[in-house]
Amino acid sequence: MSARTGSVKHVTSTANPLIKAVRALHQRKARAESGLFLAEGHKLVLDALAAGWTPTMIVAMEPATDAVSDLGARVRALGADVVFANAAVMEKVARRENPQTVIGVFEQHLADxxxxxxxxxxxxxxxxxxxxxxxxxxxxxxxxxxxxxxxxxxxxxxxxxxxxxxxxxxxxxxxxxxxxxxxxxxxxxxxxxxxxxxxxxxxxxxxxxxxxxxxxxxxxxxxxxxxxxxxxxxxxxxxxxxxxxxxxxxxxxxxxxxxxxxxxxx
The missing domain is CATH 3.40.1280.10 (SPOUT methyltransferase, trefoil knot domain)
Structure with missing residues (x-):
């Protein structure tokens, strides 16, 4: 388990620097420079955790369901930050209407x-x-x-x-x-x-x-x-x-x- 507990933030503006950084990961250049990528969906983040991958951050829809809150607590205990955002912000992050309730930010891993x-x-x-x-x-x-x-x-x-x-x-x-x-x-x-x-x-x-x-x-x-x-x-x-x-x-x-x-x- 990580020695660091992740932070919790609540965001309501698409101008927030964290949101801008996450949105930028739709661009290949930003992914290459940061070494990060996006995984959309509650199930996808759960699959990642089961496979031993820990996100650096999740962005979650607010108001959060019990399942999303539980996921947030779980990834925070592993050292990941949790950003709660309203539907309008989530749509901007996902670049689509009716976005998933959770978007994970992960480090890229390549094998030898x-x-x-x-x-x-x-x-x-x-x-x-x-x-x-x-x-x-x-x-x-x-x-x-x-x-x-x-x-x-x-x-x-x-x-x-x-x-x-x-x-x-x-x-x-x-x-x-x-x-x-x-x-x-x-x-x-x-x-x-x-x-x-x-x-x-x-x-x-x-x-x-x-x-x-x-x-x-x-x-x-x-x-x-x-x-x-x-x-x-x-x-x-x-x-x-x-x-x-x-x-x-x-x-x-x-x-x-x-x-x-x-x-x-x-």
Whole structure:
């Protein structure tokens, strides 16, 4: 337990410096500079606490329900500050009407890929859509993956949209960022094959045996894998399609790939 008990404040103005600082976390630049991010929702904060994450602060709707008051007391005992705000302020903080009753402010945590245990790693090369990134983190958690790696310039997994799409899995799934060269070195040193999905893939993903430890490598939403990383894959696979569409949404394709590769081990 923290030696410090968090403070309690009541705020009624959107001009309050604390509120301005929290609102700024909707911007990637502010998240990068502060190392903080927002998690919206009472349940999401509870999920974080259960996973061992303590917020630096929560902003809670006033008048508070018993459940919100209990949560406030719990996080204060862990050293987090509690800011109670009226509905108008909460709408500004959330940048949406009908906001959640609790918004948590957390420190970002990134994993060292070398500490990821044997199993399935999902690697995403420069994904652009934060909703896809969040959904893939959630799916990786559901399948029991060892971790998710974002390669190169990608959507921010700690943005509000991405965090919302994880449905709490941001607090459970080891997450790393690497540039392409560092990832290539990591993949070469890690036991097990690297399987890439590619429109030119010659192997039906349903037929491949990737073993218990492997990397599933996915490309961008628009253009797929770059040639440089595709050439480093042990196999390039395709997901068969019978209709007129020429591709899947990235999150859907990743989910299919994960379940096919993990099927023998579920």
């Amino acid at each position: 890929p070398k500490t990821m245990p044997a199993g399935t790693i999902v690697a995403l090369e420069e994904p652009r859509d934060p909703g896809n990134v969040g959904t893939i983190i959630r799916t990786a958690d559901a399948i029991g993956a060892a971790g998710v790696i974002l390669i190169g310039s990608s959507a921010d997994p700690f943005g509000v949209e991405a965090v919302r799409a994880t449905m709490g899995s941001i607090f459970h799934m080891p997450l790393a960022r690497m540039d392409a060269d560092a990832f290539a070195r990591f993949a070469a040193a890690r036991p097990g094959p690297m399987i890439g999905t590619h429109l030119a893939g010659s192997v039906d993903i349903r037929t491949i045996d990737a073993g218990p430890s492997h990397i599933l490598l996915m490309g961008t939403e628009q253009s797929g894998l770059t040639a440089a990383l595709a050439q480093r894959c042990d196999s390039l696979v395709r997901i068969p399609m019978a209709g007129k569409a020429d591709s899947f949404n990235l999150a859907i394709a990743t989910a299919i790939g994960l379940y096919e590769l993990r099927r023998p081990h579920l």
